[in-house]
Amino acid sequence: MSKPEKVTKTTSKAKIRQENEKTILKAAESVFAEYGFRGATTSMIAERANIPKANLHYYFPTKQALYRQVVDNIFNIWLQAADSFDDCDDPIEALTRYIEKKMDISRENPMGSKVWANEIIRRAPVIQDYLETTLKDWTESRVAIIQRWIDQGKINPVDPQYLLYMIWSTTQHYADFNHQIETLNGGTPLSDAQYQIAKDNAIEIILTGIGARK
Amino acid sequence: MSKPEKVTKTTSKAKIRQENEKTILKAAESVFAEYGFRGATTSMIAERANIPKANLHYYFPTKQALYRQVVDNIFNIWLQAADSFDDCDDPIEALTRYIEKKMDISRENPMGSKVWANEIIRRAPVIQDYLETTLKDWTESRVAIIQRWIDQGKINPVDPQYLLYMIWSTTQHYADFNHQIETLNGGTPLSDAQYQIAKDNAIEIILTGIGARK
DNA sequence: CGTTAATTTGACCAAATGGTCAGGAATTAG
DNA sequence: CTAATTCCTGACCATTTGGTCAAATTAACG
Structure with a gap:
């Protein structure tokens, strides 16, 4: 052979x-x-x-090359989450799936989220082009979807942009600030059960908050 | 003289x-x-x-001494915000005041928020004692207040802990990720009017989300 | 096997870093 | 005024840093 x-x-x-x-x-x-x-x-x-x-x-x-590779991998994970927010008629279904996905990523890949946070804090020297193209396009398309839900009376008239920021911040918080959360949890990481509660809570408050719950 | x-x-x-x-x-x-x-x-x-x-x-x-001083100043600002969440019978009033205060701090002192974020990401080498004492005590007392509101039927039975995390993440996001927000806003920082909308949005979604709005 | 190509690594280097210090300049006290 | 005290800073130093390189080791393949 x-x-x-x-x-x-x-x-x-x-x-x-x-x-x-x-x-x-x-x-x-x-x-x-x-x-x-x-x-x-x-x-x-x-x-x-x-x-x-x-x-x-x-x-x-070089350190640069290594960093770039790391950031690329993280962006691919981000894209994966982005895909889960599809053009769906039902805001409850679409948002639940998206928030859940983002929470799962925060749990499974907290380091990636932190690298991303650091990048943004440093004013995105490496990923600025991603922000201006891929992220911006994606955001605009989702804003349109959310706006459609509003026009159809499926959710309250919230500002779509800021709703997205709220989803991003809430979900990523569990990755970026997991040390603080752990400390407030008596020094032990959130258990699977606790994390599930956190997830349900986030989904519930946001969906109720925009009037998607009937 | x-x-x-x-x-x-x-x-x-x-x-x-x-x-x-x-x-x-x-x-x-x-x-x-x-x-x-x-x-x-x-x-x-x-x-x-x-x-x-x-x-x-x-x-x-030393660099250490300088850093410590910076962190101390930031913690004092944090304490200032913490005070605005007082023991009030009305959840709408208390939470509106607190969220507003945190949003104002994010706008006026974004650098401080970023230093704090960096500290937590690095597992709080300098402020760990603050987290375990002052922050933990404060959090527990506010959890009790929120729980009381729930028991009195003033808000939905959400988990107080995770509600706090949501408030922290949403408000601090506008400081820590302001570069990303600016990029998505066409490269210009949020105007005062836009920031006011962001603030109102956060308050509205959270208060509605926990059933505080009648 | 033997040759070639890929992998491994200790030793090394120029630049950057946190921090020091001696001596000069400015302010204050008497 | 003079003396004491505080402030300022160019020059300097030991350590750390990203990165190189030549030589050794290991795998690939005919």
Whole structure:
């Protein structure tokens, strides 16, 4: 056979690269989340990935390049959430799905959310173009959908823009400020049950708040 | 006369110190907000304050000391907002006042909010004791007030804890993410009128959302 | 096997960083 | 006025930083 017999071989050049890049990206995400771009150091990232710094620079020549890759991954997750807010006639269904998705992301990928927050706080030196194109277009289309719901009398006449901000802030808060939440929860992270309550609460208050509940 | 005649003199040792410290603290706040503690440099702060770095270190011997002072100031502003949520029988009145106050702070002191956000993201190395004492006590007392409103049938049975998180996140979002909001607003900051709408929207959705509106 | 290509890493470097210090300038006290 | 005190700052230093490189190791393939 020309194909290698042991596809599940522990080591293979392709696999090595794939795994190392993944490990480094994960370490980088958590360090960038905690210290921002300037505050993060490549040695810290290398240490957290359990490799020598020189090896990190073999895979990612510069700190910039590594950061860009991390941010790209995060933006893809964001896109995934964005998709869940589809053009649906029922505001309850659409918003419930969207808020739920965003809450799930905050729980499963808190580091990514923090990197994003840091980027915005720094005035988006890397993702500014995303904000002005993809995010802006997406936002405008959803504003239109929400406005349609209002025109159809399905929800109260709230300002769609600020409703979106409220959804973003509430859901992302559980990622960005999870340390504060944990501290107020007696030093232990929210349990799955507690997180479910938080999720239900957010959905309930927002849907009731815009008059979607009949 | 033993007292100096020219009290309004442009230069006096006491005045000089007071003004320089204020200038440095303001510059430090904006640099720490943008880059976090690690990412900020004393030269950047000195430059933004228009003084030589050595002069900065004359007033604040270490970066740590300067940061601590900045955080202390921010915490005092937070306390000021906290006070506006008093033990009031009317949830509409109390929550409206509190949300309004928090929105005003976000507008007038966005840098402080960002420094706070950075601190929490870094797991509160400096303010952890505040979180565990002052913030925790305050939160518990407000949870009790909200619970009382629920028991009295004045608002829907929401979970008080998560309602607070929603208020914090929504209001602080306008400070921490103001760059994103500005970008989505066509590159210009929210006008006073727009900010008023954002404020009204937040109050309206939250109060309606918990069933406080009759 | 042997050759080639990919991976690993200790040692190294120039630039940036937090912080120091000596000495000069300005203000105040007597 | 003089002396004491506070303020100011250019020059300096040890450490940390992002990044390089040559040499060694490992896998790929005929």
